[in-house]
Amino acid sequence: MNVFNANFSSLNALKGKDGAKLGEAHIGLHKNGDLVVYTGIDFLLHPNQVRQAKDFLAENMGGDTAEKSFPLLADLLVQARRRDVSASFVAADIHAGDKFKNDPRFNHVVSTCTxxxxxxxxxxxxxxxxxxxxxxxxxxxxxxxxxxxxxxxxxxxxxxxxxxxxxxxxxxxxxxxxxxxxxxxxxxxxxxxxxxxxxxxxxxxxxxxxxxxxxxxxxxxxxxxxxxxxxxxxxxxxxxxxxxxxxxxxxxxxxxxxxxxxxxxxxxxxxxxxxxxxxxxxxxxxxxxxxxxxxxxxxxxxxxxxxxxxxxxxxxxxxxxxxxxxxxxxxxxxxxxxxxxxxxxxxxxxxxxxxxxxxxxxxxxxxxxxxxxxxxxxxxxxxxxxxxxxxxxxxxxxxxxxxxxx
CATH class of the missing domain: 3.60.100.10 (Cytotoxic necrotizing factor, Rho-activating domain)
Structure with missing residues (x-):
């Protein structure tokens, strides 16, 4: 996986980076907590992350940028089979992991027992x-x-x-x-x-x-x-x-x-x-x-x-x-x-x-x-x-x- 730092204030920042095509970009949450934009995605470990990432974008990006990002999720919403990731860009400027994990809708960690x-x-x-x-x-x-x-x-x-x-x-x-x-x-x-x-x-x-x-x-x-x-x-x-x-x-x-x-x-x-x-x-x-x-x-x-x-x-x-x-x-x-x-x-x-x-x-x-x-x-x-x-x-x-x- 080729990983690049990117400013996620606009998806246009992804254009022109090592063959990335904006129309083929997909959004997900990486295991390490970074919000990631994948290009040529071929692997989906956890399908539910797509819905969660979409909700997260709407709440934390807002406005025109979030609306434009939704079409980029369309392919992921219907993909259930596993394929390989060929390239990705890490959006490291919005602290996705902390916000995501601290949201009670997405945090499924349970530390108490019956x-x-x-x-x-x-x-x-x-x-x-x-x-x-x-x-x-x-x-x-x-x-x-x-x-x-x-x-x-x-x-x-x-x-x-x-x-x-x-x-x-x-x-x-x-x-x-x-x-x-x-x-x-x-x-x-x-x-x-x-x-x-x-x-x-x-x-x-x-x-x-x-x-x-x-x-x-x-x-x-x-x-x-x-x-x-x-x-x-x-x-x-x-x-x-x-x-x-x-x-x-x-x-x-x-x-x-x-x-x-x-x-x-x-x-x-x-x-x-x-x-x-x-x-x-x-x-x-x-x-x-x-x-x-x-x-x-x-x-x-x-x-x-x-x-x-x-x-x-x-x-x-x-x-x-x-x-x-x-x-x-x-x-x-x-x-x-x-x-x-x-x-x-x-x-x-x-x-x-x-x-x-x-x-x-x-x-x-x-x-x-x-x-x-x-x-x-x-x-x-x-x-x-x-x-x-x-x-x-x-x-x-x-x-x-x-x-x-x-």
Whole structure:
């Protein structure tokens, strides 16, 4: 996505910028809170943002400018299919995110719970803090409200994408100064629900409930046309401290969790934007995960054509046990895993018919060491999202459990 600062006092400011055509412009609200004008739009993550953006324009721009902008929304109002964004302009001068999120009509964040919800969470919390990931099924996506200055566990990281190519990985900085982008270290007392756009969460479970500081969390983003990853030595994991690792909201990315020779690995492959190009996660992303692991832990990447089945076969030969969450498409045979290995479990978080509903994937791992034995549980969840974000449910889910020394 090509992003340009633009003065939104007039839509005429968009003319002549890198081929932008005023008649093809569309307006939406970006996840980071900016009001965005898209040209050649090919992707719509959340259709309801169109109506919300139109209401927002009418209220905050007013007059002739707002009236002229309405025709530019017409195409979006009838589009329900996903396509790629080829270019956009950020209107950064009207504080769209703050105004949008503070409007009670658009803010669907709920932080209070009913007595029944509180009772259920008490049970969920006990189980999660004891090392079980199952209670998190259908609960949405967790994200940090603030980050920790120090690490709960020592780990190595690696970045292998179009911007950075680390050949062997490095120890993640102990303190927050100088930490690389794409990795988030926080705890259950500083967590919230991730959001599709300001005020529209992926469920409100993590807004209503706090697991407290005993739950440590590491978020691993995808690379930009590549992979980010971490490695944790079993010996560095403290006793009786649950450690949750996740990749945030998934809408095409691949997540891999695995264990080998006393180490835990997590990889997240994808691209930062949905620009229309030849890079695909099921082929290029699969190769990227294999290359990243080979650089991180040693080994050879197979030659030939890549796909998710090839990736699974690679994991079968590279790990004692591994779990892979991916986005398969019926019209892309190379994106579908047909045969699982004896040591690898795969899950397609796009495998169920969602009936046109907006959906999101979740892939997470929970590590817990008790009396020297490490449990490694995973959750892969395909969830549908209501138009207002708070209504979320699991369409399909798979959990796994592995114990060291077994």
């Amino acid at each position: 007595p029944a919800e509180a009772e259920r969470f008490d049970s969920d919390k006990r189980q999660v803090l004891d090392g079980s990931i199952r209670p998190l099924q259908g609960c949405g996506i967790v994200a940090p409200s603030s980050l920790l200055d120090t690490l709960p566990v020592k780990f190595d990281f690696i970045m292998h994408d179009k911007n950075v190519n680390m050949t062997g990985g490095s120890e993640f900085p102990l303190r927050s100064e100088g930490r690389p982008k794409g990795f988030y270290v926080y705890d259950g007392a500083h967590a919230k629900a991730d959001e599709q756009l300001p005020g529209t969460p992926y469920g409100n479970y993590f807004n209503k409930h706090a697991f407290g500081p005993d739950l440590k969390i590491i978020g691993v983003d995808n690379g930009d046309k590549g992979t980010l990853g971490i490695r944790i030595n079993f010996d560095d994991i403290p006793e009786n401290i649950p450690l949750l690792i996740n990749g945030g909201a998934l809408s095409g990315c691949t997540m891999v969790y695995g264990v080998k020779d006393g180490h835990f690995y997590a990889y997240h492959a994808g691209k930062a934007t949905r620009e229309d190009d030849s890079w695909t996660t099921c082929t290029d992303g699969a190769r990227s995960i294999m290359e990243t692991h080979a650089q991180f832990a040693g080994g050879q990447v197979p030659a030939g054509v890549f796909g998710n089945q090839v990736l699974l076969d690679f994991l079968q030969g590279s790990f004692d046990y591994a779990v892979m969450g991916y986005c398969g498409h019926d019209d892309r045979p190379d994106s579908i895993v047909k045969n699982n290995g004896s040591r690898v479990v795969s899950f397609n978080y796009n495998g169920r018919d969602a009936g046109g509903a907006v959906r999101v994937g979740n892939s997470a791992a929970l590590l817990m060491k008790k009396d020297g034995v490490l449990s490694f549980e995973t959750l892969n969840d395909d969830m549908s999202i209501g138009l207002q974000g708070g209504d979320i449910q699991s369409l399909d889910c798979r959990t796994t459990r592995w114990l060291s020394g077994r």
